[in-house]
Amino acid sequence: MIDVIIVEDIREIREGLQLLIGSCEGFTCTHSFPSAELAVEAVPSLGPDVVLMDINLPGMNGIEAVRILKEKCPATLFIMSTVYEDDENIFESLKAGASGYLLKKTAPSRIMEAITEVTQGGSPMSSQIARKVIDSFRKKDSIDDNDILTPKEKEVLKALAKGLRYKEIAAQLDVSIETIRSHARRIYEKLQVQSRTEALNKVFGRN
């Protein structure tokens, strides 16, 4: 029996999901909460198998709630349920400890499938969201799709990213150290930053 808890502020959706899950064989949904605060308070003592968590909640958001709850209940699996499809929310959710990421528009049958999957060691998410995740995985090339930097500047920036010193970069590219200085200066100007680390945070979107 898989015990599911729902955190969702819109009553219709919350009760709809609860009804859906409760009516499926092998699943129970005895509790649901309309806010992150209430969930954070109650969930640890309930120790459910799965929590379906909305992101946009009044007060504390769902991501923060997952961060707190995953800490207290490492065994519980969290699936985000949201309308947001942006990188920021996806990555933050996953970093916070979510194992799945569903969009609100997901069909009920797929939701049940996702709950099953997550308990079997899977990570249910749409193919599109998976792409975002794996793209971030390979963000070495994110320098290349920057269109304000020239090829040479990108080359220098990659070297800067490796932590090389100006003199080392100059040797590698077989130019004067003054040239590297110039490139670095232009790069910083274009990116509107004033240090190597800031520039890297900017292009790698890491922050």
Next chain:
Amino acid sequence: MIDVIIVEDIREIREGLQLLIGSCEGFTCTHSFPSAELAVEAVPSLGPDVVLMDINLPGMNGIEAVRILKEKCPATLFIMSTVYEDDENIFESLKAGASGYLLKKTAPSRIMEAITEVTQGGSPMSSQIARKVIDSFRKKDSIDDNDILTPKEKEVLKALAKGLRYKEIAAQLDVSIETIRSHARRIYEKLQVQSRTEALNKVFGRN
């Protein structure tokens, strides 16, 4: 019309796939190769939409082939097709530029689905594989799982990661700039690096 190329050393599988894809409406599969070397040679001039790439090939493996081909054909999408389910092969493939990862046991209908998905901006992979990806994701951004640094050092390192200057960090933590220097020094010693960027590459495993 989606043009697919197959790289697979086992003739039965290769021809089977070619037949399967060729028989589906909206897809063509005019070329296939039994080795990575042949594919690396020929694919750039063919510029297919999708390449279905085996990993275990005689000679050069499929991951290396993807690394080379993705460089030359950024628009082409690569889907790995393999029996390997280990983290190493998955991560290396994705880092090399693959957009999807299928197991050999995948049903033919799912393979066609995957090819469609990948051209629509998705990343077809099993739920289990997605989990492995997001699990590794979580380890990334956490300086916290580093057990050789003290809490204060981690705090300083996080500030260093933001690109803050020593004086700014000192102000933020309300200590002397000399203290920040000391912390930075200890951090570099422990991580065995000699610059901020190197330290960040080390903890974020970016290299």
Next chain:
DNA sequence: GACCGCCTCACACTTTTTTGTGATTGTCAC
């Protein structure tokens, strides 16, 4: 109590980075 690790601070010195202000060459578009 002695020892040790963590956090704190200080001074001095070297190296590197960042910034300011140039200048030359070559290429490409208009």
Next chain:
DNA sequence: GTGACAATCACAAAAAAGTGTGAGGCGGTC
């Protein structure tokens, strides 16, 4: 052929980072 811009180099100065050495206080453990 002029203007815009990329790439190259130069000199100089200010700011910041990195390194060596030392030291005091504080909370734990043995």
